[in-house]
Amino acid sequence: MADVTSVSPLAPDRFPDLPAVAGVRLATHAAGLRYEGRPDLMLAELAPGTTVAGVFTRSLCPSAPVDHCRRIIGRGTARALVCNAGNANAFTGAAGAASAELTARAMAAGLGVDADDVYLASTGVIGEPMDDVALGAALTNLAPALADADPTAWAAAAEAIRTTDTYAKGSSAPIAGSSASVVGIAKGSGMIAPDMATMLAFVFTDAAVAADVGRRYLSSSVAGSFNRITVDSDTSTSDTVLLFATGQAEGNGGAVDERAFRAALDTVCLDLAHQIVRDGEGATKFVAVTVTGAADDTAAEIIARAIADSPLVKTAFAASDANWGRIVMAVGKSGQAAERDHLAIWIGAEQVAAGGAKLDGYSEARATEHLKGDEIDVRVDVGVGSGSATVWTCDLTHGYIDINAGYRS
Amino acid sequence: MADVTSVSPLAPDRFPDLPAVAGVRLATHAAGLRYEGRPDLMLAELAPGTTVAGVFTRSLCPSAPVDHCRRIIGRGTARALVCNAGNANAFTGAAGAASAELTARAMAAGLGVDADDVYLASTGVIGEPMDDVALGAALTNLAPALADADPTAWAAAAEAIRTTDTYAKGSSAPIAGSSASVVGIAKGSGMIAPDMATMLAFVFTDAAVAADVGRRYLSSSVAGSFNRITVDSDTSTSDTVLLFATGQAEGNGGAVDERAFRAALDTVCLDLAHQIVRDGEGATKFVAVTVTGAADDTAAEIIARAIADSPLVKTAFAASDANWGRIVMAVGKSGQAAERDHLAIWIGAEQVAAGGAKLDGYSEARATEHLKGDEIDVRVDVGVGSGSATVWTCDLTHGYIDINAGYRS
Numbered sequence: 001m002a003d004v005t006s007v008s009p010l011a012p013d014r015f016p017d018l019p020a021v022a023g024v025r026l027a028t029h030a031a032g033l034r035y036e037g038r039p040d041l042m043l044a045e046l047a048p049g050t051t052v053a054g055v056f057t058r059s060l061c062p063s064a065p066v067d068h069c070r071r072i073i074g075r076g077t078a079r080a081l082v083c084n085a086g087n088a089n090a091f092t093g094a095a096g097a098a099s100a101e102l103t104a105r106a107m108a109a110g111l112g113v114d115a116d117d118v119y120l121a122s123t124g125v126i127g128e129p130m131d132d133v134a135l136g137a138a139l140t141n142l143a144p145a146l147a148d149a150d151p152t153a154w155a156a157a158a159e160a161i162r163t164t165d166t167y168a169k170g171s172s173a174p175i176a177g178s179s180a181s182v183v184g185i186a187k188g189s190g191m192i193a194p195d196m197a198t199m200l201a202f203v204f205t206d207a208a209v210a211a212d213v214g215r216r217y218l219s220s221s222v223a224g225s226f227n228r229i230t231v232d233s234d235t236s237t238s239d240t241v242l243l244f245a246t247g248q249a250e251g252n253g254g255a256v257d258e259r260a261f262r263a264a265l266d267t268v269c270l271d272l273a274h275q276i277v278r279d280g281e282g283a284t285k286f287v288a289v290t291v292t293g294a295a296d297d298t299a300a301e302i303i304a305r306a307i308a309d310s311p312l313v314k315t316a317f318a319a320s321d322a323n324w325g326r327i328v329m330a331v332g333k334s335g336q337a338a339e340r341d342h343l344a345i346w347i348g349a350e351q352v353a354a355g356g357a358k359l360d361g362y363s364e365a366r367a368t369e370h371l372k373g374d375e376i377d378v379r380v381d382v383g384v385g386s387g388s389a390t391v392w393t394c395d396l397t398h399g400y401i402d403i404n405a406g407y408r409s
Numbered sequence: 410m411a412d413v414t415s416v417s418p419l420a421p422d423r424f425p426d427l428p429a430v431a432g433v434r435l436a437t438h439a440a441g442l443r444y445e446g447r448p449d450l451m452l453a454e455l456a457p458g459t460t461v462a463g464v465f466t467r468s469l470c471p472s473a474p475v476d477h478c479r480r481i482i483g484r485g486t487a488r489a490l491v492c493n494a495g496n497a498n499a500f501t502g503a504a505g506a507a508s509a510e511l512t513a514r515a516m517a518a519g520l521g522v523d524a525d526d527v528y529l530a531s532t533g534v535i536g537e538p539m540d541d542v543a544l545g546a547a548l549t550n551l552a553p554a555l556a557d558a559d560p561t562a563w564a565a566a567a568e569a570i571r572t573t574d575t576y577a578k579g580s581s582a583p584i585a586g587s588s589a590s591v592v593g594i595a596k597g598s599g600m601i602a603p604d605m606a607t608m609l610a611f612v613f614t615d616a617a618v619a620a621d622v623g624r625r626y627l628s629s630s631v632a633g634s635f636n637r638i639t640v641d642s643d644t645s646t647s648d649t650v651l652l653f654a655t656g657q658a659e660g661n662g663g664a665v666d667e668r669a670f671r672a673a674l675d676t677v678c679l680d681l682a683h684q685i686v687r688d689g690e691g692a693t694k695f696v697a698v699t700v701t702g703a704a705d706d707t708a709a710e711i712i713a714r715a716i717a718d719s720p721l722v723k724t725a726f727a728a729s730d731a732n733w734g735r736i737v738m739a740v741g742k743s744g745q746a747a748e749r750d751h752l753a754i755w756i757g758a759e760q761v762a763a764g765g766a767k768l769d770g771y772s773e774a775r776a777t778e779h780l781k782g783d784e785i786d787v788r789v790d791v792g793v794g795s796g797s798a799t800v801w802t803c804d805l806t807h808g809y810i811d812i813n814a815g816y817r818s
Contacts, residue, residue, distance in 0.1 A: 059741030062741070093750065096766075127766070311720070357503075357505075401809075405805075
């Protein structure tokens with residue numbers, strides 16, 4: 001048995017140093033909603049004038065907090081974010097919707113803001129009612145604990161939203177040509193760990209970003225980061241990415257170059273997305289699957305995802321087995337145009353196949369050597385067009401089974 | 410570590426008694442193409458006038474034998490079937506296509522039939538060239554070994570086409586109102602075990618069935634059986650189902666009632682499909698997932714497949730964990746219409762959820778008791794319409810990882 005409580009072997013050495021974001025104050029609290037003896041509730045208070053953009057799960061059975069956020073996000077303004085870990089408030093019916101509204105109203109009253117400017121996220125068990133009494137009591141403790149979002153507060157906030165994550169996740173990037181920056185925290189272990197459900201990412205900037213600009217860049221950024229990772233192909237009821245822009249950075253009223261902002265946002269989202277894959281349940285290898293030569297970029301992504309989601313490919317990676325027949329299989333099942341007789345495959349720098357057959361001179365020993373590392377690159381050219389895409393995943397090991405066939409019961 | 414060589418705990422007690430099919434003669438041979446000391450090549454010689462229908466993999470990277478069969482099947486006639494285990498002859502380029510044609514021509518010459526009436530199937534390693542010398546030598550040994558397809562010959566044929574299968578698979582059904590019957594053999598362990606690739610099923614009848622009738626009923630039968638099972642969501646380069654009708658049954662020139670034939674064909678295909686799931690890699694439980702209340706039957710099948718393919722649902726079943734939140738998650742990710750607030754879920758006879766929330770009086774103990782058995786029934790009503798479908802799968806265990814992260818290298 002793998003030790004399911006140990007930190008992922010792919011974890012970064014330590015939580016990064018993150019700068020303060022003007023206009024963001026953070027607080028955490030141990031509400032005891034499911035976990036004992038650790039903070040499980042976080043609050044981010046946002047300065048007046050903060051804009052918001054969000055991307056939510058495509059699940060048709062979304063959680064009550066996702067319903068709430070979707071309802072209010074058209075306003076484009078935000079004053080607070082409340083997130084709890086331990087209970088997803090998903091598939092909880094009318095009682096769950098009431099719990100979400102109660103949380104928003106209580107927090108709004110405590111901060112003196114509009115309840116429709118309070119964003120919610122919940123992660124944890126599906127189908128269990130929220131403990132409204134414990135939650136209500138805890139909410140009254142949050143506002144007095146608010147502190148500026150200094151490096152210590154970021155780490156505490158990232159810790160408070162963990163469920164099965166084996167480490168807290170944070171990232172930042174400066175916005176070139178300004179004093180502003182983009183800072184994000186995230187949780188997720190497995191594309192979803194469904195009892196402790198959800199991929200959540202909260203991204204903050206003190207740049208001034210209009211809500212419609214934020215929406216456009218966040219959608220694009222998520223498409224290239226959080227939507228390009230897969231641990232087990234499952235999709236949470238609660239997946240949420242929120243971007244808050246306070247506009248409180250010094251100089252020019254927080255104005256920044258849009259391209260510089262976009263670059264910083266992309267950097268933070270991609271870093272957080274990779275950190276989630278590196279904390280994939282049972283992961284021992286970080287795998288980048290790149291597909292080139294597809295009909296278009298969308299086709300390339302579908303093929304790359306078919307490879308990255310295949311249990312057979314992922315178990316081969318776990319065993320450092322250069323089992324490229326499984327890659328051919330995954331390309332074939334993707335349903336996207338591929339020229340079998342022009343297919344080429346690389347494992348690391350070693351070309352395995354060309355022209356639809358094994359390459360003369362292919363060295364399985366060299367391919368295996370690459371696969372023995374914990375950073376794996378696989379590339380497939382499908383010989384049709386010029387579309388390309390990269391998807392990131394991890395291997396499939398006994399650790400995944402240990403975690404998912406055991407931890408709830 | 411699971412013992413990967415042991416027989417599946419879900420295996421039937423023994424290979425069934427199968428009747429002879431007039432007009433079918435079988436032979437097997439140890440060709441040594443990959444395996445040592447066991448037959449790995451089978452031949453079925455078919456009487457003149459035999460019709461054929463086939464269903465092949467949807468993979469866009471099909472094997473050379475699949476290409477061959479697709480090329481000739483429009484003729485509707487067959488005189489022989491040759492199948493080898495150990496090498497899939499897939500992703501082998503022009504050399505692979507030449508090997509397939511060599512096999513068909515050699516067998517045709519040995520039997521005195523047309524090479525375009527010789528059907529081929531190969532299962533095994535992807536990407537390795539066939540050993541044409543060994544294969545050619547073996548083919549000359551097949552024709553002299555032909556014997557009537559008595560029960561012993563069926564068992565030997567089913568044994569010869571095994572790869573990672575832990576038991577040989579066969580099934581039969583009489584055709585009501587006639588002396589004819591339908592007999593099938595199959596291999597498959599995992600929807601695909603891609604080194605030892607492939608789901609193969611060969612079905613024989615001594616009824617007289619016109620090729621177009623056979624095509625229509627085989628397609629329908631496969632849609633409700635082999636296409637409704639999933640072990641790991643992967644799709645082989647070589648999946649093949651062939652139906653051969655010799656018309657050699659006594660009385661009325663083999664004529665049978667079409668509905669009686671169809672019923673027998675459905676029975677045999679469903680039995681063989683279930684036997685494949687029961688031999689799923691690492692399987693310890695046989696799971697039927699039924700979805701009702703969907704927009705239509707196709708939507709129901711997609712939702713049922715999302716549940717049956719979810720690694721998180723399958724690991725919960727492995728642990729006898731009544732983790733119904735994972736079922737909600739899978740419904741939500743399926744992309745098909747479902748009314749979250751009307752969703753109802755049953756585990757065995759125990760209703761878990763109704764009206765989009767956990768049912769008052771739900772007993773997790775009773776649900777767990779059902780899950781501790783090795784035959785699991787799950788039903789979900791999605792509250793939209795009257796579409797329904799059942800998909801069969803198995804649980805996901807350490808045994809799957811042991812087999813797939815280990816056996817090739």
